[in-house]
Amino acid sequence: MNRILATAVSEFRIAFRNRWVSIATGMMVLFALVLAAAGAAPTGDVGVDRLSVTVASLTSLAVYLVPLLALLMSFDAVAGEVERGTLPLLLTYPVSRLEILLGKLLAHLAILALAVTLGYGAAALVAVWSDPGAVAGLASLWRLIWTSVALGATFLGAGYALSALARRPSGAAGLAIALWLAAVVLYDLALLALIVTDSGGVFTTHALPVALLANPADAFRVFNLSAAEAVAAAGGIGGAARAIPLWQSAASLLVWPLAAIALAVAAFRKVTP
Amino acid sequence: MTPTLTISRLTKRFGDVEALKAVSLTLEAGRRAALLGHNGAGKSTMMKIILGLIPYDGGEVSVCGSSPGSSSARAAVAYLPENVAFHPALTGEEQLRYYLSLRGESPRQAMELLSRVGLAHAARRRIGTYSKGMRQRVGLAQTLIGKPRLLVLDEPTSGLDPVSRRDFYDLLDGLSAEGTAILLSSHVLTEVEARTDRILILSGGALVAEGTLADLRARAALPVALLVRPAPGRAPALVSAFPEASAGGDGLLRLSCAQAEKLPLLARISALGGEVADLDVIPPSLEDIYSHFSRRDGQ
Numbered sequence: 001m002n003r004i005l006a007t008a009v010s011e012f013r014i015a016f017r018n019r020w021v022s023i024a025t026g027m028m029v030l031f032a033l034v035l036a037a038a039g040a041a042p043t044g045d046v047g048v049d050r051l052s053v054t055v056a057s058l059t060s061l062a063v064y065l066v067p068l069l070a071l072l073m074s075f076d077a078v079a080g081e082v083e084r085g086t087l088p089l090l091l092t093y094p095v096s097r098l099e100i101l102l103g104k105l106l107a108h109l110a111i112l113a114l115a116v117t118l119g120y121g122a123a124a125l126v127a128v129w130s131d132p133g134a135v136a137g138l139a140s141l142w143r144l145i146w147t148s149v150a151l152g153a154t155f156l157g158a159g160y161a162l163s164a165l166a167r168r169p170s171g172a173a174g175l176a177i178a179l180w181l182a183a184v185v186l187y188d189l190a191l192l193a194l195i196v197t198d199s200g201g202v203f204t205t206h207a208l209p210v211a212l213l214a215n216p217a218d219a220f221r222v223f224n225l226s227a228a229e230a231v232a233a234a235g236g237i238g239g240a241a242r243a244i245p246l247w248q249s250a251a252s253l254l255v256w257p258l259a260a261i262a263l264a265v266a267a268f269r270k271v272t273p
Numbered sequence: 274m275t276p277t278l279t280i281s282r283l284t285k286r287f288g289d290v291e292a293l294k295a296v297s298l299t300l301e302a303g304r305r306a307a308l309l310g311h312n313g314a315g316k317s318t319m320m321k322i323i324l325g326l327i328p329y330d331g332g333e334v335s336v337c338g339s340s341p342g343s344s345s346a347r348a349a350v351a352y353l354p355e356n357v358a359f360h361p362a363l364t365g366e367e368q369l370r371y372y373l374s375l376r377g378e379s380p381r382q383a384m385e386l387l388s389r390v391g392l393a394h395a396a397r398r399r400i401g402t403y404s405k406g407m408r409q410r411v412g413l414a415q416t417l418i419g420k421p422r423l424l425v426l427d428e429p430t431s432g433l434d435p436v437s438r439r440d441f442y443d444l445l446d447g448l449s450a451e452g453t454a455i456l457l458s459s460h461v462l463t464e465v466e467a468r469t470d471r472i473l474i475l476s477g478g479a480l481v482a483e484g485t486l487a488d489l490r491a492r493a494a495l496p497v498a499l500l501v502r503p504a505p506g507r508a509p510a511l512v513s514a515f516p517e518a519s520a521g522g523d524g525l526l527r528l529s530c531a532q533a534e535k536l537p538l539l540a541r542i543s544a545l546g547g548e549v550a551d552l553d554v555i556p557p558s559l560e561d562i563y564s565h566f567s568r569r570d571g572q
Contacts, residue, residue: 006374010363017362017399085358089415092324092352093375094344273326 003095007103012110015073021111024069028119031061036123050127051137055144058120059224063217066148067155067184069115071176073108074159077101078268079172088273097268101160105153105261112152116145143227147220150253154216155180157260164267184217191218209244219252276301277337277423277454278323284331285318285478292318294479295332300454302422305445307465308458309563310475316458317355319475320425323456324352337422348376351421355428355458357412361401365392365411368400372415386414391440405432413441417448424448426457430464442468462559474566482566486559493565495557497535499528501542502551510548514541 015021035057081087090100124141127134159176166172191211198204212218222244278300285293293315300306310316321327322334325342336346359368365387370380387396390410400408409432416424424445430438438461445468449455459465465472466486474482474489482489501518502525503511511526512518518526530538535554542549557565 002377003375006371006380010360010367010371013367014360014362084360085354085356086360088321088324088326088354089352089357089412091326092347092350093372094347094377095375096344272328273321 003099004103004106007095007100008106008110011104011107015107015111020073021114024073024111024115025118027069028065028115029122031065032058032119032123033126035061036126049134049136050131051124051134052140054123054127054134055120055137055140056225058123058144059221062116062144062148062151063221064184066112066116066152067217068180070108070112070152070155071159071180073111074104074156075163075172075176076169077104077160078163078271079166079169080163082167082271082273083169087271091273098265101261101264101268104160105156108156109149109153112156113145113149116148116152120145120148140224140227144224147223147253150257151216151220153257154260157257157262157264160264161260161267164264164271167271183215187215188218209248212244213248213252216252216256219249219256223249223253275338278456279335280319280323280332282332283319283322283329283334285315285322285327285329292478293322293329294477296475296478296480297332298473298480298483300423300456302452302454303449304471305449305455305457305469306471306473307469308456308473308475309462309465309567310458311567314475314567315478316475317427320352320427320456320458323423323425324350349422351416351418351424353412353416353424353426353429355431357408359400359408359411362399364397364399365403365407365414366396368411369414369418373418376419378419382418386417387411389417389444390414391437406434406437409433410437413444417444420451421453424453424455424457426455428459429457430459430461438464462563466559474563476567486562489562489566490557491532493557493562494532495561495565496529496531497557498555499530499535499538499542500553500555501526501528501549504548504550507548511545514545514548 012021036054038057078087081090091097120141124134124138127137158179159172162175162179163169163172166175191208194203195208212222223246226244226246226249276299278298280299281297282295283293283297284291284295296315296319298306308316308319318327322329323336323341325336325340325346334341337349339346339349363371366383369383369386373380373382373386384393384396387393390413392407392410392414395403395407400411403411409429413429416426430441433441442464445455445457455469457465457469471484472482472486472489473480482492484492501511501515508520508524508526512520515526515528518528520526528538539552539554542552
């Protein structure tokens with residue numbers, strides 16, 4: 001445990017000096033405030049508090065931004081050590097590869113948690129300031145924060161795995177961007193195309209829920225939207241979201257980080273310094 | 274007492290290339306061995322196997338009674354890689370505090386370790402601003418963490434100036450006196466000569482020679498060179514007395530003989546009395562001995 005903590009402290013320090021902490025926090029705060037300002041118009045007549053509306057918009061933002069930040073922070077984790085030549089010495093220390101990765105994960109998760117809390121928090125402050133009744137939405141804000149951290153953990157793990165597979169930072173960066181495009185953008189486009197061609201057939205009723213649960217980004221969206229039932233206005237796949245029980249999307253959100261970390265450790269074990 | 278390091282018939286292949294061919298060696302506590310060899314002779318490969326960083330194909334390796342790379346072996350072994358590198362964003366002190374924590378030692382020892390290698394003044398600067406020699410000292414400082422039983426040092430003095438090299442070998446002397454076994458590789462033969470107990474020469478993946486410098490010198494049986502300076506005007510007389518000698522442009526006569534013939538030859542020269550102004554005996558250098566062994570396999 002001490003070795004994991006020591007690794008986390010060292011990694012946090014490095015991320016802080018490389019300005020990752022300020023970049024991540026700045027990005028989240030900026031985008032959240034823009035959303036809060038843009039979402040200020042359609043309130044009062046939806047019958048929900050301001051904060052819940054803000055959380056619904058933040059969910060759509062987080063689904064793109066959180067995986068991107070996580071991949072940006074993690075792609076260098078193993079490949080960077082290989083390129084700098086710091087890996088052989090580290091691996092002669094009495095520390096296991098799992099402990100090294102968990103230490104990095106802890107540091108990167110802390111940064112991510114800080115960034116989303118400050119970002120969403122800023123948007124929430126704006127909402128509460130303009131509508132004191134918005135405190136009713138605090139539960140959905142909290143839900144958004146912890147699910148964002150879980151989503152981030154999944155993509156951090158995936159980033160470590162790609163980093164270990166590529167062994168060069170440039171290759172790892174390319175793979176990370178490809179994963180982000182495929183999992184967050186193209187996957188949904190493909191589902192949308194299938195829904196359109198299927199027009200309410202077997203795919204939409206049976207395969208779609210599974211397909212949504214199989215992708216951590218979609219599970220994140222489904223969970224937050226169906227948990228905040230009131231927000232029907234969110235549109236998109238909101239309809240499908242309600243068909244999936246809450247426990248299933250929650251399970252997907254919690255199982256994915258473990259799977260991603262297991263994959264990362266397996267890939268890291270294959271790296272010979 | 275069981276040796277700190279035992280290697281028997283170690284074999285390692287990279288594809289078709291046999292990087293190590295049935296190498297055997299033992300290293301007892303408190304002994305210092307120098308590993309010599311060309312680039313690609315297998316030195317770094319052997320060290321990485323001892324550290325458990327890469328697997329091997331045949332033979333047996335035992336590090337402090339455990340298999341290489343096991344957690345008990347890693348707890349007992351310290352390593353200084355060739356061209357040691359650290360994260361440039363950390364300071365020397367932070368980097369050492371991290372390494373101390375990984376070995377379960379108190380991070381508070383960081384400053385003391387840095388002063389032992391003469392880096393206390395730069396402890397709070399980022400490693401990215403360090404020179405190569407300073408990075409090498411950080412690397413050296415981390416090998417001193419918690420009394421290691423075996424030190425594996427790959428080209429440890431590269432990048433160090435002569436004074437730092439001497440300090441470095443003084444540190445090693447202190448460690449070996451406390452029972453640490455030391456295996457180091459080096460290109461600088463003259464410094465290895467005085468500061469190690471045993472020399473191992475690797476060539477093409479095989480251990481071609483092993484022993485003290487005196488052993489190797491005797492086994493190589495390289496000729497001794499003698500340089501004779503004739504007294505003024507006596508050069509022609511000397512040339513006729515030693516027809517086997519070659520005369521250099523500098524007016525010196527060069528003679529060469531086997532070790533066993535050295536004393537009789539000296540007697541012949543001193544019998545000439547006033548004809549000889551000066552005489553130098555030049556034993557085969559360490560470089561000569563090294564190339565004798567490392568080129569024997571048609572390298």
